[in-house]
Amino acid sequence: MAVQVGRRALFQAVRVQATGRESARSLSCSRQYVRFGKVSPSSRLNGHGARHYSSDPKEDLHVRHLDGEDAGIVVVGINRPKAKNSISKNLVKMMCEAVEDIKNNNKVRSVIICSLVPGIFCAGADLKERAKMHQSEVGPFVSKARALITELGNLPVPTIAAIDGAALGGGLEMALACDIRITSNTAKMGLVETKLAIIPGAGGTQRLPRVISVSLAKELIFAARVVDGTEACRLGLANHSVEQNKSGDAAYLRALELAREINPQGPIAIRMAKLAINQGIEVDLSTGLAIEEACYAQVIPTKDRLEGLSAFKEKRRPHFKGE
Structure with a gap:
């Protein structure tokens, strides 16, 4: 019954x-993210291997819809070089609106989450911004970040995290919400919150045990251990680990290859x-x-x-x- x-x-x-x-779903987001037009199949967001630097908050997130044979692939690039792509109030607003837009677009077939900043995927919460928050603000902000990552996990299309640099704390939690993780061998990954006398607050305690094993997840979280891309792949934390290239976007290029495998299917x-x-x-x-x-x-x-x-x-x- x-x-x-x-x-x-x-x-x-x-x-x-x-x-x-x-x-x-009700996410309090304003339409602030930068949306670009079409892009050639072989490029990332600002040209192959190129990065774009800006202190303008409107530049914190770049969203591109690829075209040609890659039509249907959406590339979402985090771009906060001065803050190591840390998760700020502004980035949460921009990302949740981008996620909402993708969710309601039936032409999207897959999504790649990547970084435009060399050597970093996402360093987790913006601790400088967090230090300026009143204690009463922390809980609601963490709840909003958690809701964003949940919505990312609930996207109806395949999501791929291309981890070409450090993914720590909330950065790894964001990657864990994706269906597939591809990392460079030099990338660093870990849920390190216990070093700050807190715990992962955006799904890490729940998603990591589901991706690897319960005992391994406990070990990594309890010890705040950071592993490289090769070890992450061995543990099952990443689907693929690729050797990093000179332009620092090896994981992104492998993610694009995988998205191209998915693209022709129904x-x-x-x-x-x-x-x-x-x-x-x-x-x-x-x-x-x-x-x-x-x-x-x-x-x-x-x-x-x-x-x-x-x-x-x-x-x-x-x-x-x-x-």
């Missing part, structure tokens, strides 16, 4: 996911696969199979499924439209 009730509820949920009409199928995995992993197998059934039901009536069958029969590449 419980499975049947869960199945009915999930059918309703996946209909919303499949059509992309999910109502926007977009509705990818969304349903992500939903089935994310929801199913949290429940027992019987309920998980019901979730898979509900998600599968959403792809049966699509034009993309018929296009896939026709392409297979005609021995050609399918052209999926997300319909």
Whole structure:
């Protein structure tokens, strides 16, 4: 009976996911992020391997939608060089609006989160800004940052964190909310909050044990241990570890390769696969199979499924439209 009730509820949920009409969750964000037009497939955000420096808060986040054969790939670049990409009030506002915009855009097929600053992915919370906050402000700010990272994790499309430098504290928590993590071998990763007599507050205590093992997660968090990209890959914290290149964007380039592998697949199928995995992993197998059934039901009536069958029969590449 419980499975049947869960199945009915999930059918309703996946209909919303499949059509992309999910109502926007309430995140207090203003439209401040910098949005760019189209970009050539081989470049990052400011040219291949190039970075852009600015003290203008409006430059803290760059969002680009790739074009051509890469259409559907969105690259989100953090750009706070003077603050080591630390998470500030302004960055949270800009990121949550970018996430909301991506969530409501059915043309998006995958998202890459990266850094425009050499040697750093995200150093965690902006402690200089935090020190100026009144104690009463800290809790609400952490709650807003947690909500942002949760929304990042709830994006219906695949998300890839390209970690070309240090991802510490909240920076690693942001990466943990992504579906896939790719790191350079020289990158440093760790939940180091216990050094400050606090604990990870944006999902780290929950996501890290789900990504690696409970005992390993406890060890890393208790000891505030930092590991390099090679060790992160060995632990299962990263999917791939690549040797860093001279321009310092090896992880980004590998992430782009992976996004290009995902791009040609059926977009509705990818969304349903992500939903089935994310929801199913949290429940027992019987309920998980019901979730898979509900998600599968959403792809049966699509034009993309018929296009896939026709392409297979005609021995050609399918052209999926997300319909």
